[in-house]
Amino acid sequence: MSTIAFLGQGRMGVPMARRLVDAGHRVTVWNRTPEKCAWAADAGAHIAGTPAEAARDADLVITMLRDADAVGGVLLGEKGAGQDMAPGTVVLEMSTIGPDAVTELRDRLRPGIRLVDAPVVGSLPQATAGKLRILVGGEEADVSRCADVLAVLGSVTHLGPLGSGAAGKLVANMITITSFTMIAEALALGDRLGLTTEDTLGLLGTSAVGPFVERIRDRIGDDEFPTQFSLGLAEKDLALILAAGADPSGLVAAARRHLSAAVHSGLSERDISVVIEEVRSRTASSVTTKRGDIK
Template structure:
């Protein structure tokens, strides 16, 4: 199904947002953009986007507005603040928040949108910079089913599959579960690379063995070689991975679900943050383990 020149607003042009808005333009959508720093808007205006003066202005102009913002505090200020989304919402208009936030934040925004007669959908994504650029994101939507049906052509332009997960909160919780598994896997992978190295084995050979077996996966294949080289170019910041581990563990507390593996992985990410690695890619959790190995060998030398 094509876009038929559908009008869409887009708020937030960070690493993810700019790639997603660009894919909408490429697929023939009429896109009106807004960003806190206007330079990114100018870049997309050259590619055919219109520019809105505020979130409220964008919402007034477009039947559906999508947002991709950094965190819960930004999501709340853009939605509920002065000249924000809720100021521009009226009956029949839809707001789709694709930012990764906790379900409490989503619920607050949903209630404010509903109070003005608008439709709301939370739709966090699984995937970082490269999937955003290649339009292969996985979209985890929850909230208004009629808005989900209306915005499907836009989701199809930005991602490879979208799921409808019923009531608001379902998308946010699914995203936390996915990121908790991802973070735990990355921590275990880092431990394995460090152990292989310490045992005098080739880390490169370990990658090949993993790739050929049942544990072969795109994340190990993509991140492994650069981790061996000690390079951690940021696609998903480590501090955000640790925040998602923390939120997932809080959900586990609430539901009395035991999560010993995730809890241990979270400690490793906290250690990495204490070493100043928060802004590096989440694969830099490997450095926290390498640091541990270096410290152990230093103390062994001192003891000798």
């Protein structure tokens, strides 16, 4: 069994760390907001006051954080985990930060510290059930050292050298996030042309995006749907995808405009599916305004 420092106890970090504890691994957790570690004491995990304390005796350090700045600060900043990691420690970077940030992190870690990038595809239900798809980049020997831990969390696809997992995650998220905005635009067009929501969803259900529509149908228009993938994180990921080289005038850029508008409306912490009603509402308002301008 591994001795693990798990840094980051957000929506995904908590169920992932719980699974590792339940599997018998020795787990120490840390989070910038200590209250999010409250589950750990009763579950049998340890709680550290700083990232450095969490990593002191760990042979595997997992980061599951918002963005590259957070990862860099937690590993390399004041009281960062990098201060106390012994040579040979493996850092398993599971956040969505993009391949360039992974390369930069490798350059900044001390010699002798190993790095594997392993972002995940899936949200809370998959994290809780241990059915995440884990996209991995790194040297074979380093990935092998993480195999028992990763097996608790989901299924592994080793895509290639360091940075490959981060690259694969951007490609996967590009499809998922733009699918939400395409469905939003389709429903908005249906509204404008007099189709009911069920009419439009029925048509989309028989199209190429049919399986995705069926998967998210219950979320559409549900103001109480719990956040699984926050809209703010999705907008951040689209910024990474554009920075990585996606067409600046293509689907990703259009999707980001929709998500940015929703973020500015205060919806950052809501589930990404809220963008569908946000786009429909803005489109309806725009059409009404244009008609009202006609004299």
